[in-house]
């Protein structure tokens with residue numbers, strides 16, 4: 001295959017939805033697999049929907065997940081500028097050229113005149129049936145229209161769609177898709193304020209940036225009909241990119257596509273990073289802040305619509321680049337399964353060595369104000385590694401590795417405590433003071449011995465030891481925990497617990 005050039009072309013209208021990130025990922029993987037180029041283009045021509053901060057958010061989300069563009073806003077490149085608001089002049093030239101070649105026309109209808117049409121005609125659209133009765137260069141003639149344009153009268157440029165044609169596209173995912181030109185409206189290409197619409201800017205840029213494949217969400221499929229006509233109008237049909245329209249991402253349950261509101265509804269992130277909007281309703285939690293590893297998010301997203309053709313589930317980015325093909329993208333919606341996202345995260349947490357894991361957990365430890373050294377942190381995360389699903393588990397569930405136990409599971413203490421425990425614990429504390437080596441197995445042997453001497457069973461002792469050390473019945477293995485906490489802390493906790501129980505009596 002010729003080296004592909006693909007683009008991710010988000011509009012900065014708010015936080016980048018997880019579905020947008022999947023689009024970026026598939027573009028990235030396709031480019032990487034074939035040694036091609038991945039471009040970030042910011043489609044910000046709709047001033048009304050522009051949201052400050054959204055562009056930075058997009059860039060940060062791409063960097064976080066490692067989807068670093070070869071060219072684009074914030075990344076340099078020879079085909080820029082890559083922000084559409086910086087390319088206004090280009091679009092104007094192309095729009096006017098399309099009028100010259102007869103594929104587009106000027107329209108002077110005022111907003112009021114169009115409103116009047118909408119009032120009198122049900123489902124009014126500006127198209128081959130209505131345009132003859134409206135104020136445009138087709139009805140006014142070229143000379144009169146040019147005069148109006150030269151006189152500074154406001155105008156838009158519309159695509160002239162001829163009826164009676166079948167427009168075929170060969171979508172790489174959906175196969176052959178046919179549109180009837182009679183059903184298409186005469187889309188505005190250039191607005192009265194001189195800004196292009198999405199359609200014009202998108203096509204001009206895909207052409208000028210030599211895009212070979214357009215991989216984007218399925219919601220853009222209907223636009224493709226107009227896009228094909230634009231390519232024709234410009235005389236660029238030969239270099240028209242190939243299209244691949246990705247399946248929807250569906251809600252975790254029920255029908256319909258995943259929406260940004262589903263995050264709050266189902267208690268899960270649907271954005272890569274936190275987003276602070278104007279209101280709480282418009283603010284969203286990100287996968288990053290929820291404690292997901294970017295490689296887990298990438299793996300999860302890759303399989304949300306694409307399948308490897310076998311039952312392999314764990315894919316590093318390199319493995320994805322190798323395995324990814326457009327042919328294996330599904331047509332039907334992919335269900336967003338947050339449990340699965342957590343499963344991936346757990347797997348990726350478990351696969352890290354403790355040094356790397358400690359590096360990921362360290363910022364959370366610092367944010368809590370815990371003071372700990374590198375060596376201790378590694379031991380602590382190693383102890384919790386098997387039980388953690390998201391990074392905050394290390395400092396929330398596992399807080400007791402960084403500060404004293406805050407509370408004991410009272411019911412369990414009640415149930416398990418018996419008169420023989422006090423002398424047992426007292427003796428254990430005594431022995432621990434100079435017990436060597438302070439390691440899991442020797443500790444276990446030693447405790448067993450004392451238990452036997454006192455006629456106690458593991459079922460009597462172990463739950464209480466665990467509660468003493470971590471406050472709850474759930475938690476890592478008791479002696480491993482003691483080793484991580486160290487001799488002094490272990491003794492301290494046993495004493496504190498003993499005191500607590502004595503006070504209870």
Ligand code: GLU
Nearest residue numbers: 009010011043202216220
């Ligand atoms: N600006 C469009 C978006 O926000 C781009 C669609 C496309 O990739 O053509 O998704």
